[in-house]
Amino acid sequence: MRVLPDVSGIDRCFDYLVPDELGDQVRVGTVVRISLHGRRVGGWVVADHVAPPPGVRLLALAKVTGWGPPPDLVELSAWAAWRWAGRRAALLGAATHERAVPTLAPSGAPPPVAGGPLDGLAAEVAHRIGREPVCVVRLPPASDPYAVVQAVCRRGPTLVLAPGVRQAAHLGLRLRRAGATVAVLPRDWPRARAGGAHVVGSRAAAWAPVDPLSGVVVLDEHDESYQEERAPTWHARDVALERARRAGVPCVLVSAVPTLEALAAGVLLTASRAEERAGWPVVDVVDRSQDDPVRGGLLSERLGPLLRGERRVVCVLNRTGRSRLSACDRCGRVARCETCQAAVVHTADGSLACLRCATRRPLVCDHCGSTVLRNLRAGVTRVREELEALARRPVVEVTAATAGTSLPDAGVYVGTEAVLHQVDRADVVVFLDLDQELLAPRYRAAEQALGLLARAARLLGGRDRGARGGGEPGRLVLQTRLPNHEVVQAALHADPARVAAAEHERRSLLRFPPAAALASVSGAAAGDYVAALGRPLGVEVLGPDDGHWLVRATDHRTLCDTLAATPRPAGRLRVEVDPLRI
DNA sequence: CGGACAAGCTGA
DNA sequence: CAGCTTGTCCGG
Numbered sequence: 001m002r003v004l005p006d007v008s009g010i011d012r013c014f015d016y017l018v019p020d021e022l023g024d025q026v027r028v029g030t031v032v033r034i035s036l037h038g039r040r041v042g043g044w045v046v047a048d049h050v051a052p053p054p055g056v057r058l059l060a061l062a063k064v065t066g067w068g069p070p071p072d073l074v075e076l077s078a079w080a081a082w083r084w085a086g087r088r089a090a091l092l093g094a095a096t097h098e099r100a101v102p103t104l105a106p107s108g109a110p111p112p113v114a115g116g117p118l119d120g121l122a123a124e125v126a127h128r129i130g131r132e133p134v135c136v137v138r139l140p141p142a143s144d145p146y147a148v149v150q151a152v153c154r155r156g157p158t159l160v161l162a163p164g165v166r167q168a169a170h171l172g173l174r175l176r177r178a179g180a181t182v183a184v185l186p187r188d189w190p191r192a193r194a195g196g197a198h199v200v201g202s203r204a205a206a207w208a209p210v211d212p213l214s215g216v217v218v219l220d221e222h223d224e225s226y227q228e229e230r231a232p233t234w235h236a237r238d239v240a241l242e243r244a245r246r247a248g249v250p251c252v253l254v255s256a257v258p259t260l261e262a263l264a265a266g267v268l269l270t271a272s273r274a275e276e277r278a279g280w281p282v283v284d285v286v287d288r289s290q291d292d293p294v295r296g297g298l299l300s301e302r303l304g305p306l307l308r309g310e311r312r313v314v315c316v317l318n319r320t321g322r323s324r325l326s327a328c329d330r331c332g333r334v335a336r337c338e339t340c341q342a343a344v345v346h347t348a349d350g351s352l353a354c355l356r357c358a359t360r361r362p363l364v365c366d367h368c369g370s371t372v373l374r375n376l377r378a379g380v381t382r383v384r385e386e387l388e389a390l391a392r393r394p395v396v397e398v399t400a401a402t403a404g405t406s407l408p409d410a411g412v413y414v415g416t417e418a419v420l421h422q423v424d425r426a427d428v429v430v431f432l433d434l435d436q437e438l439l440a441p442r443y444r445a446a447e448q449a450l451g452l453l454a455r456a457a458r459l460l461g462g463r464d465r466g467a468r469g470g471g472e473p474g475r476l477v478l479q480t481r482l483p484n485h486e487v488v489q490a491a492l493h494a495d496p497a498r499v500a501a502a503e504h505e506r507r508s509l510l511r512f513p514p515a516a517a518l519a520s521v522s523g524a525a526a527g528d529y530v531a532a533l534g535r536p537l538g539v540e541v542l543g544p545d546d547g548h549w550l551v552r553a554t555d556h557r558t559l560c561d562t563l564a565a566t567p568r569p570a571g572r573l574r575v576e577v578d579p580l581r582i
Numbered sequence: 583c584g585g586a587c588a589a590g591c592t593g594a
Numbered sequence: 595c596a597g598c599t600t601g602t603c604c605g606g
Contacts, residue, residue, distance in 0.1 A: 003606085009583040014606040037585065037605040056606050570602090584605105591599075 001026060001061065002047040003034050004089055010036075011087045015052040017060045025064045028071040031096060033063040044068050044092050046078075066102040067193055069095035070209050076243060083242075083556065084577045085519065085563040086232020094234075095207035097189035107194035121271050122147035126154070129215065129250035134241065134266025136221075140279020140494060141256040141454045142462035143271070146174060149217050152252055153180065153198055156214030159243070160200040161236055163223035171219075172200045183208075203228065206236035206243070216244045221253040221262050222451050224580055233576045241265055256454040257496045259447060260503055264514050280494035281429075281460040281474040289481040298383055298432045299390055300479055307391035307412060311427035311472075314459065315387060315414040316452070318436055319379040326352070328365035329372040338366055346375065346382075383432065384414050398422050420455045429456040430477040438485050442581055443512045446487050450499050453478075453491045511552065513578065517559040519551040520579040525571030532566050550582065 002013045016034055018026050026032070030045045040062055052058055069077070073095045081088040118126055121137065125148050128135050139145055149171065152158050160175075162168040172184035175198055183192035185201030185208045192199045195211030203226050218226070218237050226236040237253065238261075244251035253262045256279075270276065286302050298317065307313055324345050326335040335344050337354035338361070344352040346363070353360045364371055375382060380397055388395040391412050398407065398415030403422060407413070413423050420429075431437070437449035453476065460474025478488055490498040508515045521530055530541055530549045538558040543549035553559035556577075563575060 005583090005605090007583050010605075012605090016606065034606085037583095039584070039605095041583085052606070058606055586603085587601105588603100589599105589601080592597090594595095 001032075001045050002050045003032060003043040003061070004046045004092065005034065005036055005041050005043040006089050006093065007036070007041050007043075008087070008089070011081075011089065013046060015050055015056070015058055017058045019060050022061060022064050026061065029068040029074050031065040031068040031100065032061050033065060035059050035062050044074065044089075044096070046074055046092075066100040067097075067104060067190070068092070069207070070193070070211065072213075072243075072246065073207060073209065076207075076239070076246070079242060080234050080239060081232065082560050082564055083238070084232035084234045085560060085575045086234075090230075090232055091207070091234065094204050094228075095209075097193075098186065101190050101193065104190055104194045107191070107196040118147055118151050120147075120275070121269060122151045124269055125252060126151035128267070128269060129155075129252060132250070132267050133245065134251045134253065136258050136262045136266050136268045137252060137254045138258055138268060138270045138276070138496065139254055139256060140271065140276045140462065141457035142279040142281075142460075142465070143256075143275075145219050145254050146171070148252065148254055149175070149219075150178070152215040152217050152250065155250075157196060157210050157212060158198050158215045158217060159205065159208065159210045159213060159240065160198065160217045160219070161205055161226070161240060162200065162202060162219045163225045165202050167219070168200045168202050168205070175200070203236045206234075206239040213243070213247045213249055215249050216240045216251040217254065218252070219254050221255040222257050222259045222447065222454075224448075224451075227578070227580055231574050231576055233578065235578060237262070238578075256457070257447070257450045257490075258500070260500060260507065261514050263500060263504075277494040278464045279457075279462045280491065281457050281476045282463050283488075283492045284475055284477045285483050285488055285492060286477060286479045287481075287483040288479055289483065291481075297386070298479070299386055302477070303430065304390055306428050306430070306475070306477065307387065308393075310411070312425070313391075313412045313428045313430065314419055314423050314426040314456075315383070315412070315430045315432055316417060316419055316456065317380050317383055317414065317432040318416050319433075324379055326373040326375055328368060328370050329374045330370040331365060331368040333365065333367045335365065335373055345379075346373070380414055380416060387412060387414055417452055417455075420452065420459065423459060425461075426456075426459040426474065427472070428475045428477060429460055430479065431456070432479055434478045434480040434488070435482060438480065438482055438487055443507070443510070444580060446499055446503055446506075449487045450490055450496060453487070454496075457491070517553045517556040518577075518579060518582070519559060519563060520576040520582060521549040521551060521574070522547055522576075523572040523574045525569045525573040528569040528571070529566065529573055529575075532569065533562060534566075536562050548582075 001016050004013050077088050077091040080091045172182045175182045181197040183197045183199045185205040193209045199208045199210045218240050221237050228234050286300050325343050337344050337359050339359045340357045342356040344354050347353045351360050384395050384397045394410050395412040396410040398413050398419040400418045463473040486498045486502040490496050538554040539562050540552050
């Protein structure tokens with residue numbers, strides 16, 4: 001047996017003998033313990049009937065721990081280790097239950113899923129998945145994707161991915177109520193391994209066993225939580241696509257705002273224009289291009305009546321703290337750090353702090369000594385105070401720091417994008433400074449901004465939302481100096497294709513994914529590694545920028561072959577293939 | 583990763 | 595030169 005040890009720092013296999021009494025328990029994927037260099041470590045069987053290298057005396061496996069991934073996922077882990085330039089053990093770890101699984105309960109095989117006739121887009125999906133390997137279903141934010149899931153599940157055991165554990169659990173419940181056998185990952189891993197069940201889960205479930213795999217659905221395909229943040233930075237959507245391709249089964253990518261990666265992978269199916277419009281809220285564009293940039297502030301006149309009513313309002317501002325940029329009211333100079341010249345932020349305790357080098361100083365202009373500083377870029381904490389004055393009712397601040405705590409009930413919330421995860425419904429969502437998203441110095445900024453708008457749209461429901469909210473449609477208010485930006489126009493016209501078209505052109509021109517393949521290389525050993533890459537045809541190296549290099553290649557094959565062919569120098573090194581935030 | 587072993591440094 | 599640290603190598 002060939003075994004890959006689960007030890008960071010060892011990314012190679014060793015051969016062992018299988019004792020006769022364990023023979024029937026050991027197959028490709030089995031989790032075992034082995035003696036390696038005098039110590040006992042865990043590992044996976046990755047091949048059997050191997051010819052060991054000549055001249056080595058084989059040891060016997062020390063123990064069989066239990067069930068691991070099936071052979072197809074063991075093979076997929078080798079592909080993913082290449083694709084994301086990482087250790088194979090990290091991927092096999094994702095494909096394995098966290099606790100030992102010594103035995104499996106026998107699987108029954110009851111009817112996979114019940115349900116009535118499908119209509120509209122779901123019927124179209126049911127029809128097309130027979131002939132298209134990959135379908136991209138653009139479902140407006142307020143639409144329920146359940147019928148699409150159902151359409152795929154009818155074919156047999158299906159892998160369904162949702163961006164969060166909550167959504168996955170909810171979906172599992174609905175499928176069960178419809179009479180299906182469902183394993184909700186990670187809890188029901190042993191049941192999934194036994195086979196005959198649909199499997200639902202979040203990112204890691206891309207590695208869940210499904211037997212026999214009959215189809216794959218990825219919900220909210222654009223959601224960035226599908227990418228693992230630690231290296232190897234594998235993406236559940238791409239793992240799902242490859243799994244489906246290898247198994248020869250359909251893969252359905254669902255999103256209100258499909259990524260260019262998804263659109264490049266399959267055929268696009270959309271609802272009718274009328275249906276798509278109905279699934280987006282009413283959008284109010286507050287054009288601030290004529291407002292004074294310094295004195296205008298973040299709260300336009302349009303907000304007053306919305307805030308003072310009875311409606312539940314969520315305001316989004318992706319800046320924490322009180323002020324991210326201040327200028328002296330007397331001499332007009334921007335407040336900067338005297339040590340490193342970065343802009344200083346105004347902290348809650350009333351001092352100025354540099355986020356780059358941690359220097360602090362009192363609230364004084366370092367040029368003219370004035371103590372009056374004007375707030376040019378208010379953060380959430382400051383805006384909460386201003387909103388409360390304007391709304392004349394309590395305003396609750398929500399940031400990533402308040403996640404997991406129960407939010408106080410209030411009529412108005414203000415927060416970073418975390419507020420869109422923590423509040424589950426709203427009558428009005430206001431993006432106080434959408435330009436910050438539109439102009440963010442990241443190549444995916446437009447897609448990411450539209451993703452935020454889609455998430456906000458889901459809190460609001462469609463423009464035809466029924467009984468709840470007193471019949472008034474939800475409103476999405478966008479404060480911007482760029483009213484003609486394609487992201488604003490896409491939301492306004494419920495037409496995400498406007499962003500896709502503009503982005504496709506831009507990324508082709510600038511050679512950003514999916515028009516090229518990228519990897520970000522950082523860490524103390526990054527320089528040595530990048531030097532060792534050489535300059536193969538079709539590969540270029542950019543940087544370093546702040547200790548990060550970018551490796552760009554014409555396609556993933558070229559990029560990943562080059563990365564795989566380069567030995568890793570000693571020292572810290574992070575290779576991030578397909579970085580989302582650059 | 584972590585044990586083994588070798589080479590380098592310190593103090594008597 | 596013992597006793598310790600630091601570095602490099604390698605595992606079936």
